[in-house]
Each structure stands twice: as C-alpha cells, then as structure tokens.
Amino acid sequence: MARDRTPADLVGADPGPPFEITFDGRPVTALPGQSVAAALWGAGILAWRTTRNGGRPRGAFCGIGQCYDCLATVNGEPNRRACLVPARPGDAITTQEGHGHAGLAV
Amino acid sequence: MPGSPSEPYEARERCEACEPYEACEPYEGSQQHVASAPSEPYDLAVIGAGPAGLAGAVTARTLGLSVALLDAAPRTGGQYFRHPAPGLGAARPQALHHDWAEFTALRRRFEESEAAHLAHHHVWTVTRQDDDGTWTVHALTGPDAASGTPARVRARAVLLATGAYERQLPFPGWTLPGVVGAGGAQAMLKAGLVLPGRRIVVAGSGPLLLAVASSLAAAGARVPAVVEASGYLGYARSPRALATSPHKLLEAAVHGSALLRHRTPLRTRSAVTEVHGTDRVEAVTVSRLDRAWRPVPGTGRRIACDALAVGHGLVPQIELATGLGCATRHTPDGTHALALDALQETSVPGLWAAGETGGTGGWQLARTEGELAAIAVAARLRGLPALTRSRRARDLARRRDRMRAFADAMAAAHAPGPGWTSWLPDDTEVCRCEEVTAGGIREAAGELGARDARTVKLLTRAGMGWCQGRMCGAAVACLAASGTAQGTVPPSAERRPLAVPVPLGTLATGPEEPGTT
Ligand SMILES: Cc1cc2nc3c(=O)[nH]c(=O)nc-3n(C[C@H](O)[C@H](O)[C@H](O)COP(=O)(O)OP(=O)(O)OC[C@H]3O[C@@H](n4cnc5c(N)ncnc54)[C@H](O)[C@@H]3O)c2cc1C
Ligand code: FES
Numbered sequence: 122m123a124r125d126r127t128p129a130d131l132v133g134a135d136p137g138p139p140f141e142i143t144f145d146g147r148p149v150t151a152l153p154g155q156s157v158a159a160a161l162w163g164a165g166i167l168a169w170r171t172t173r174n175g176g177r178p179r180g181a182f183c184g185i186g187q188c189y190d191c192l193a194t195v196n197g198e199p200n201r202r203a204c205l206v207p208a209r210p211g212d213a214i215t216t217q218e219g220h221g222h223a224g225l226a227v
Numbered sequence: 228m229p230g231s232p233s234e235p236y237e238a239r240e241r242c243e244a245c246e247p248y249e250a251c252e253p254y255e256g257s258q259q260h261v262a263s264a265p266s267e268p269y270d271l272a273v274i275g276a277g278p279a280g281l282a283g284a285v286t287a288r289t290l291g292l293s294v295a296l297l298d299a300a301p302r303t304g305g306q307y308f309r310h311p312a313p314g315l316g317a318a319r320p321q322a323l324h325h326d327w328a329e330f331t332a333l334r335r336r337f338e339e340s341e342a343a344h345l346a347h348h349h350v351w352t353v354t355r356q357d358d359d360g361t362w363t364v365h366a367l368t369g370p371d372a373a374s375g376t377p378a379r380v381r382a383r384a385v386l387l388a389t390g391a392y393e394r395q396l397p398f399p400g401w402t403l404p405g406v407v408g409a410g411g412a413q414a415m416l417k418a419g420l421v422l423p424g425r426r427i428v429v430a431g432s433g434p435l436l437l438a439v440a441s442s443l444a445a446a447g448a449r450v451p452a453v454v455e456a457s458g459y460l461g462y463a464r465s466p467r468a469l470a471t472s473p474h475k476l477l478e479a480a481v482h483g484s485a486l487l488r489h490r491t492p493l494r495t496r497s498a499v500t501e502v503h504g505t506d507r508v509e510a511v512t513v514s515r516l517d518r519a520w521r522p523v524p525g526t527g528r529r530i531a532c533d534a535l536a537v538g539h540g541l542v543p544q545i546e547l548a549t550g551l552g553c554a555t556r557h558t559p560d561g562t563h564a565l566a567l568d569a570l571q572e573t574s575v576p577g578l579w580a581a582g583e584t585g586g587t588g589g590w591q592l593a594r595t596e597g598e599l600a601a602i603a604v605a606a607r608l609r610g611l612p613a614l615t616r617s618r619r620a621r622d623l624a625r626r627r628d629r630m631r632a633f634a635d636a637m638a639a640a641h642a643p644g645p646g647w648t649s650w651l652p653d654d655t656e657v658c659r660c661e662e663v664t665a666g667g668i669r670e671a672a673g674e675l676g677a678r679d680a681r682t683v684k685l686l687t688r689a690g691m692g693w694c695q696g697r698m699c700g701a702a703v704a705c706l707a708a709s710g711t712a713q714g715t716v717p718p719s720a721e722r723r724p725l726a727v728p729v730p731l732g733t734l735a736t737g738p739e740e741p742g743t744t
Contacts, residue, residue: 126447128420132311133318152420154312159419167404167423167507174662178506180404181423182659182698184411185306186299186371187392189693190659198373204415205299205371207312 140210144169151208158184158191158203161214169193169203173219192217269295269343271604272364272382274350274547277305278330278590279582280388281337282597283604287386288340290605290614295380296337297348297366303334305390305582306410307590309417323417323442326590333594348378353385353547353578360577384577384604387548387565388597391541391583394562394701396431396647397665399655400502400511401537409439409538422448424534428511430454430499432641433540437486437493443536444489451530453486454513456520456539457641458495500527500650502535511535520644540641541587542701548584551575558586559639561701569624570615571600579604588634592627599623648705657706658699660692668706680704 129136137153144166151160158181161169168178170192181191181204191203194215203214271287273280276298284296296303304310308330311317321327337344348366355362364380393410400406407415407423409431415421426449429440440453486493494513500522501512515526543564549555554566554574564586571579579600582593599620606614614620651657653666671677671686680696680703683689689703690696696703 126445128416128422128446129315131322131446132320132420133322134311134420135316135318137314137316153314155315155419155421159415159421162415162419162421162423172662177402177662178404179402179659181407181415182411183393183408184414185392185408187694188408188659188698190698192693201373202371206373207301207370 142208142210142212142214144214145216155208156204157193157195157206157208157212157214160208161203169214170217171219268361268381268383269293270382270608271384271386272297272362272380273386273388274364275305275388275390275582276300276303276344277388277390277582277593278307278333279593279597280305280386281333282594283386283388283581283601284342285333285336285340286598286601287604288342290601292605292608294342295345295382296342297345297350297364297380299347299349301346301370303337303344304330306414309414311418311420315420322445345380350547352550362577383608384579386600386604387578387580387584388582389544389547389584391543391587392697393538394540394542395537395698396539396643397655397657397699397702398498398500398502398650399652400504402656402659403502403504403508404506405504405508405534406502407534407536409436409536412536413439413442416442416446422446423536424508424532425449426451426532427534427536428452428454428499428530428532429536431538432456432643433538434637435538435541439536440486440491444486444491450489450491451532452513453491453493454497454499455493455495456498456516456643459640498522498650499535499537508532508534514650516644517646518644519646521646521649539643540638541583543584543586545584548573548578548580551578553578559635560642570603571596572603586631586634587638588630592630592634595623595627595630599627648709657702658689658692660694661688663687663689665706668703672707672709677707679707683707
C-alpha cells in the first residue's frame with residue numbers, strides 16, 4: 122500500500138484555506154473545522170498540559186470529551202477541552218501547568 | 228466560545244432547529260440562539276444524536292410527536308458516524324465508514340423531519356416535575372461547555388441515547404503522551420483527519436480494535452501489531468447468536484482482510500504490559516497472557532512505535548438515568564447497562580433508552596432500538612397501545628433480540644480476565660486526573676478495608692477528578708474487589724452525581740431555576 126498516504130488523501134479532503142494558531146508562541150498550521158487538539162496532533166504535538174502533582178506531560182487521550190486530559194489554556198482561558206474546542210485563526214494555545222481555577226463541581 | 232459567525236454551519240444548525248418551535252432565546256451578548264425555556268414542552272426530548280437518537284427522533288416525528296434532539300457535539304452521527312467538519316472538505320467521508328450511505332439517508336430524514344436539533348448542548352442532569360410529570364433536561368451550551376451558559380428543554384418523555392465511552396485498564400506507561408484511546412484515535416481521525424503517530428500499535432480487547440487498526444492503516448499509519456487480550460475462539464461458544472448475525476461476520480471479515488492487506492499481525496491472548504519512553508512513546512512491550520489474562524513471565528517482546536491506541540471495550544454512559552434511580556443490569560463483560568423492558572423503557576416510567584446505554588452492540592442495534600423506543604413513546608403519549616403491536620414494532624423487537632444476543636456473546640468473549648491486575652505494579656498511576664497509584668488504591672483496599680470504588684475514592688481521591696472516574700472506574704473497582712469473593716469483577720454501577728462538570732454558579736441556582744438569560 123502507498124506509504125505516504127495521509128488521512129486527507131483517504132477521504133479526498135479539499136480543506137478551506139489553512140490558518141495559523143500558536144502553541145507556546147510557536148506557529149502551528151490548522152485547517153478549518155479542526156479542533157485545537159487535532160491541529161496540535163497535525164503538527165506532531167502530543168502534550169500541552171502538565172499534571173498538578175508530578176508535573177507530567179499530558180495531551181488528548183479519549184478524543185471524545187470524556188477524560189479531560191487534553192485541558193489547555195486557550196487565549197488565556199484555562200481548562201478548555203482541546204479535543205472539543207474548534208481552532209480559530211490567531212488562537213494562542215499555551216501549556217496548562219497544573220490547576221486552572223474553574224471551580225467546577227464534579 | 229459558543230459558535231461565532233466564522234462557523235456558519237453551527238449557527239445554521241442551531242437556528243433552524245429552534246425556529247419551528249419559537250423556543251429561541253438569544254445568548255447573552257451574542258447572536259447565537261438556543262432553546263432555553265420553551266413555554267410548551269416538547270413531546271419527546273432525545274439526548275444523544277448517534278444512530279439510536281437519530282432513529283428515535285425521526286420515528287417520533289413520523290408518528291406526529293414534537294421532538295428536540297440534544298447533543299454535546301456540533302454534528303449528528305454519534306461515535307460511529309463521527310465525520311469531518313464541512314471546513315475540511317472531505318469528498319469521500321465514506322472511506323472511514325462502511326455504512327456511510329445508510330447514515331446520510333438517516334440524517335436526511337432527520338433534517339426533513341423538522342425535529343429541533345440542539346447541537347452543542349451538554350446535558351448535565353434530567354429532572355422531573357412533581358405536579359405533571361414533565362421532564363426538564365438541563366444542559367450547558369457551547370463546544371466544550373466552558374462558558375457554562377445554561378439551557379433547559381422541557382418534554383413529556385425522554386429518550387436517553389448517550390452511547391458509551393471506552394473502558395481503560397491501566398498498565399505501566401499508559402499516561403505517556405502518544406498513548407491514546409483506541410476509539411479516541413478513531414474519533415480524532417474521523418473528525419480531524421489526524422493521527423497520533425506514524426507507527427501505531429493497537430491493543431486492548433474487543434472488536435473495535437480491528438476497526439480502529441484498519442482505519443489507521445488505511446489513513447497511512449503503519450500498524451506493527453494488533454494486540455488482543457482475548458482469543459476469538461470465545462465467539463464459537465455461542466454459535467447460534469453468531470449464525471443469526473451475518474452482517475457482523477461480514478464486517479469482521481472486511482476488517483480482517485483489510486488488516487491482511489496492510490500486513491498487520493494480530494496477536495491474540497497478549498497485552499501491552501509496558502510502554503517505553505520519557506516524554507512520549509518510543510516502544511511497547513507485548514506479553515503473552517494466560518487464560519486469566521495474567522502475563523506469562525519471560526514472554527515480553529519489544530515493539531518499536533511512536534503511538535499506542537488502546538481500549539478494553541465500551542462502558543455504557545448511563546449516569547443521567549442512574550441519577551434518576553433507573554435499574555441497571557450487569558453485562559457479560561463486566562459493565563453496567565440500563566435494564567430495559569421489551570419496549571426499551573427504563574424502570575422509571577416515561578424515560579426510555581436505546582443504543583449502547585442498554586449495552587454495547589453496534590450501530591445497527593442502536594438504530595433498531597431507537598426506532599422501537601420512539602414507537603413505544605408515541606403509543607404512550609398518544610394513547611395508541613396498538614402501535615406497539617404493529618408488524619413493524621414486532622419486527623424491530625425481533626431484530627433487536629437477535630442483535631442483543633450476538634452482542635452479549637461477543638461481550639462475554641472479550642470480558643477482562645481476573646488476572647489482568649498482575650500486570651499493574653504499585654507505582655503505576657491508575658487515576659489519571661488525581662495521579663493516584665495502584666499502590667495507593669491497594670493500600671486503601673487492603674489495610675484500610677475499602678471494598679468498592681466509592682470507599683476507595685473517599686480514601687484516595689481516585690475517581691474524584693475531572694473525568695469523575697470514567698477512565699479509572701473499571702480498574703479501581705477491580706482493585707477494590709480483589710480481596711472479596713467477587714474477585715476482580717467490578718461490583719457496582721457508577722453513580723456520578725452529574726453527567727458533566729458544572730460551574731458552581733449554575734449549581735447554586737439549582738436545576739429547578741436555571742439561570743437562563
Ligand atoms: C470513542 C468511540 C469510538 C467508536 N468507534 C467505533 C467505530 O469506529 N466503529 C464501530 O462500529 N463502533 C464504534 N464505536 C461504538 C459506537 O458507540 C456504536 O457502534 C454506535 O455509535 C452506538 O450508537 P448510539 O446511538 O448508541 O451512541 P453514540 O453513537 O455513541 O451516540 C451518543 C451521542 O450522545 C451524545 N452524548 C452523550 N452524553 C451526552 C450528554 N451528557 N449530553 C449531550 N450529549 C451527549 C454524544 O455526543 C454522542 O453523539 C465507538 C465508540 C466510542 C466510545
Ligand atoms: S481528549 Fe479526553 S477530553 Fe479531550
């Protein structure tokens with residue numbers, strides 16, 4: 122089978138114009154319709170959060186909004202689920218270190 | 228932020244949805260519309276827009292009921308029919324789904340049905356009015372519900388079609404970036420057209436692994452191995468259930484041949500027992516398992532990869548129903564599903580369920596149950612019990628029974644063996660949110676005498692974090708029960724107070740008086 126096949130080839134994707142977001146200040150190219158997590162995966166970035174106690178890196182795990190491992194700081198707002206939040210031109214994604222302070226009841 | 232004008236398809240979905248019922252109220256400070264407090268209740272609120280919910284909504288509309296369909300996601304389809312946003316311009320979405328044409332037909336019928344589609348509605352609880360028995364469905368709106376803008380939808384009946392999430396059994400290294408849920412990898416591929424790596428091992432247990440491996444391979448990943456903890460011989464123990472579900476076999480054969488084409492070896496009775504790497508996955512160790520899923524010493528083999536997609540079957544997502552006191556049943560693979568009557572009603576009258584909420588069984592079963600449930604709802608609300616005796620209803624019930632029998636046989640074949648906890652050393656994190664280790668949980672279960680997930684949670688905080696125990700629940704229950712007569716079978720259905728985390732401000736106003744704008 123073709124080695125260099127991509128997901129976009131598989132579905133014959135002809136996306137709208139790509140746009141730029143940043144991850145910890147670095148430019149990352151996103152496609153319209155991608156979540157923040159998908160845009161980061163697309164750039165080979167798998168971790169954008171560190172845990173509260175161990176400071177260990179984490180990123181998307183369940184991919185469907187259930188695990189909350191993918192929490193990121195989006196435009197200064199912490200605790201956004203990157204697998205659900207759509208990427209928008211100019212978004213500044215920053216690594217979320219430990220806690221956000223959303224005060225949620227779980 | 229909840230859909231801005233740069234995402235026209237979302238805004239369009241929402242406003243078209245609200246229009247026919249004039250239930251629209253603008254969000255504070257935005258142009259968006261949500262159904263927040265319809266003066267007239269809908270006949271039916273359907274929660275979940277997967278195959279079960281879609282079929283339920285379409286059928287209920289056909290039978291003359293007014294319907295609101297709520298889903299957290301921006302588009303209909305649920306897990307199986309998750310697909311790229313229009314902006315990605317996928318010309319052949321069917322390349323990722325065997326039955327795409329059937330879905331688009333169902334979706335078209337839904338769009339034509341004029342049911343209200345309330346996308347980006349994360350339902351956190353369902354309550355019932357004492358005086359007239361009307362239900363109120365409480366949701367937070369927006370892509371990830373972070374803004375916490377509340378909405379509520381009233382209805383005379385509720386159909387719960389919230390599907391399932393993946394079961395995870397931890398192992399050393401499972402928290403390393405690059406280890407992702409098998410269904411999660413599938414979901415990210417289907418929706419975002421991305422892969423977590425180029426060389427992806429697929430591991431765990433259950434038929435979903437084959438589907439995931441074939442999609443990843445078709446999308447260009449190398450899949451050096453599919454690692455299945457059970458064998459497939461278990462299927463042979465229920466030849467009758469198998470023989471009556473030819474479609475399933477066909478599907479398995481398609482996945483099998485796709486794997487052959489991509490030269491992916493399938494290792495049964497094996498598991499990933501360790502992930503290697505410091506900041507991301509570099510390799511995994513695969514070990515042989517005995518019948519009880521205990522790793523056989525000395526059989527570990529290292530496989531180089533840059534990602535691991537892992538899952539051990541699915542867990543029905545039923546907290547909205549258990550919160551209302553609905554009875555559950557123990558499934559053959561050790562999870563809890565809603566106990567339903569012959570017409571899909573839960574033990575709480577007026578609350579129906581369909582699809583994976585009643586046990587894992589695939590999308591065709593979900594669609595069949597959704598349709599049957601809607602017929603039952605219409606029969607009740609319109610006082611036409613004969614509807615449930617119609618030829619169509621009897622036919623649906625027969626198909627449902629056949630597919631359920633098959634699903635249960637398959638679930639039994641992939642039930643986790645009690646020995647799996649022996650691949651779990653004390654220093655491995657079990658609760659990803661609160662960073663609680665297996666050792667901590669074993670201590671709570673041993674020295675401190677905790678025998679169930681709830682007591683372990685109180686003692687260790689395992690299951691107390693953001694995901695509310697969805698990721699660690701199965702493991703914690705097994706570890707807690709390991710000293711008891713039940714062995715490592717998860718003992719009790721999870722009862723989460725809320726289906727999604729809710730801002731304290733929203734809770735403070737109470738479900739009865741949501742702070743709608
Ligand atoms: C991650 C994942 C990937 C899967 N991939 C495949 C696959 O590739 N192939 C396959 O055959 N099967 C797959 N499945 C199995 C799949 O669940 C079923 O085959 C089928 O989709 C079940 O249909 P359903 O209607 O019961 O539920 P689903 O299709 O799961 O639909 C449930 C819907 O409910 C919504 N929902 C849940 N809770 C809430 C809430 N509180 N508020 C609002 N909305 C809510 C969800 O957003 C979802 O859209 C997958 C399952 C999971 C969990
Ligand atoms: S990846 Fe699990 S919530 Fe986003």
